[in-house]
Amino acid sequence: MLQAAFVLVGTIFFAAVVLAVFRIVRGPSILDRMIATDMLVATLICALAAEMVQHEHTRTLPVLLVLAMTAFLATVGVARYVTQQDRPGGPQAEGGAAEGSAEGGAAGDDAAAHDTTSGRAAR
């Protein structure tokens, strides 16, 4: 009974990790990837704790501590150097931007939303 519950918990954690990896692969911007990476590490910490409860040991406690201490470093480092280039529909997504301009030019605030949708459509 208890073992079945642990298997179910593990399956739910696995589903969450798969969804996070999907967002890391899919993007569309580097910020989305870093947010998903942060969430992946948080899920990993929870899953390691669940594994410790299941197998009744405390050997991975230092791993939890180190992950909790260092998980934010990569995110901070990447966020420091995010530029306009990383925008969905920016220079990297050339096809999406071209399609967007064919539908009619939008300026200012509309352009941001416009680029997001057209970039997604191009993909």
Added chain:
Amino acid sequence: MSAAELLDAGSVLFLFAAALLSLAAGIGIVRFPDPLSRMHAATKPQILGLVCALVALGLQAENGATVAALVPILAFQMLTAPVSAHMVGRAGYRTRHLRRDLLLRDELADAIDKAHADAAHHDVEPDLPGLVTDEDTSTPRP
């Protein structure tokens, strides 16, 4: 039902909560439309999910030393999660990685307008490093 079995059941319940929070974050991170709303989803397992998992671990602890080891884990996560969220949010706002049409209210824009007005009053450039303004994006991209 013995005390140990009760503790086991409690641990499993808390682990379920942590797992469901992680799953909610996963679903949110896939379905939400822009980085700011994805950030909102991603914070679920970072604090509350971790608290649930650590409580589950603490219920199984045989001595106080194990429980004491759980405290710094939560403390460090609580210290560092806002730092990374702040950096990501700031970078996202400055480089316009957000859907303006989804915002109800943009209070930071008021502060930026005020900074521009103050700078104009003193006849200097506003000190807003890294901010991408509307003028930059209305120019045609290469």
